[in-house]
Amino acid sequence: MELNGVAALVSGGASGLGEATVKELASAGATVVIADLNAERGEALAKEVGGAFVSTDVSDEDQVQAAVQAAVDTGKPLRVAVSCAGIGWATRTVNKEGIPHDLASYKKVVEVNLIGTFNVLRLASAAMSQTEPATEDGERGAIVNTASVAGLEGQIGQIAYSSSKGGIIGMTVPAARDLAAAGIRVNTIAPGILDTPIYGQGPESEEFKQRLAAPVPFPKRLGTPGEFGKLARALVENGYINAETVRLDGGLRMPPK
Numbered sequence: 001m002e003l004n005g006v007a008a009l010v011s012g013g014a015s016g017l018g019e020a021t022v023k024e025l026a027s028a029g030a031t032v033v034i035a036d037l038n039a040e041r042g043e044a045l046a047k048e049v050g051g052a053f054v055s056t057d058v059s060d061e062d063q064v065q066a067a068v069q070a071a072v073d074t075g076k077p078l079r080v081a082v083s084c085a086g087i088g089w090a091t092r093t094v095n096k097e098g099i100p101h102d103l104a105s106y107k108k109v110v111e112v113n114l115i116g117t118f119n120v121l122r123l124a125s126a127a128m129s130q131t132e133p134a135t136e137d138g139e140r141g142a143i144v145n146t147a148s149v150a151g152l153e154g155q156i157g158q159i160a161y162s163s164s165k166g167g168i169i170g171m172t173v174p175a176a177r178d179l180a181a182a183g184i185r186v187n188t189i190a191p192g193i194l195d196t197p198i199y200g201q202g203p204e205s206e207e208f209k210q211r212l213a214a215p216v217p218f219p220k221r222l223g224t225p226g227e228f229g230k231l232a233r234a235l236v237e238n239g240y241i242n243a244e245t246v247r248l249d250g251g252l253r254m255p256p257k
Contacts, residue, residue, distance in 0.1 A: 001134065001142050001236050004029030007076040009067060011035040011058050011120050012085030014042035016196040017146065020225035021082050022049060024233045031074045035067035035120075036085070058085045058116030061123075068123045077131040081124035082144045082232050083117045086164075090157040106160045113164035117145050121175060121186070129182040135239060140183040142236040145172065147190040149249050156257040165190075169245050176243035185242040187235045192249025195222040217251035 008025045012018035013034035019041075022032045026049035035056035036042040042053040052074070054067040071078045089109045091101050121143055128141030147168040154162025169188055176186040193212050199205050213221050231248055235241055 006030050006079040007071040007074045008032045008080035009071045009124055010082045014038040017225050017228045018084035020229035021232045024229035031076050033071040059111045064119045064123050068127050072127055078127050079141045080236050083120045084146050086113045089160045092157050093159050109160040110164045114167040117168050125179050125184050128184050138183040143186045144232045144235050145188045147188050149190050149192045153254045155254055172245050173243045188245040190245050190247045192252040193222050195224055
């Protein structure tokens with residue numbers, strides 16, 4: 001997939017993994033629409049890369065459709081959609097006091113992470129399906145979703161987060177099969193522990209990140225958003241990678257806690 005001269009949509013694109021992906025796609029010549037709730041950062045980044053920002057709750061059908069339409073309205077064919085929007089939550093199924101996991105918080109995590117990813121996938125791919133094929137193979141687009149190694153080996157307290165990310169992994173193959181007729185590929189990245197702003201800054205933050213990196217075989221550090229962005233780009237550009245979930249974790253296998 002040639003990125004120069006196409007439109008791309010990145011949900012959660014105002015910071016972290018999404019921001020790195022926006023910059024990577026833009027550097028390759030794509031016009032990127034940033035779908036995020038953080039208007040200040042999103043608008044600043046859009047100005048920096050020559051793209052556009054649309055305030056978007058990924059679980060809201062109308063808002064995602066507006067973001068997709070903004071990509072279509074760039075006048076360039078929408079070929080790429082990368083879902084990076086997501087939230088975390090940590091609560092045991094039943095805590096030490098015998099209190100069960102709050103149902104509302106479980107639903108919220110699934111709504112944003114899993115349903116939000118599906119919402120972007122279905123609406124973006126519908127728009128892609130109306131474009132002319134870009135290659136001799138008949139390719140019209142490429143979608144990259146963001147799961148987590150927690151979707152495969154979730155830790156204690158990650159029941160909601162792991163469920164949502166496992167669902168994203170589970171949708172990868174059927175989505176790729178569904179969209180094959182339209183010439184749209186679907187792949188998923190399952191990151192391990194990546195160094196994003198969520199961990200904060202300063203000596204205490206650095207010490208905490210060193211502890212997180214300890215079980216990573218090699219390289220013995222946290223991954224970077226830039227490495228995620230490069231992988232997302234590679235999955236878009238390589239036309240023969242389809243229906244795959246690719247771990248980005250330095251060989252990490254998550255311990256129970």
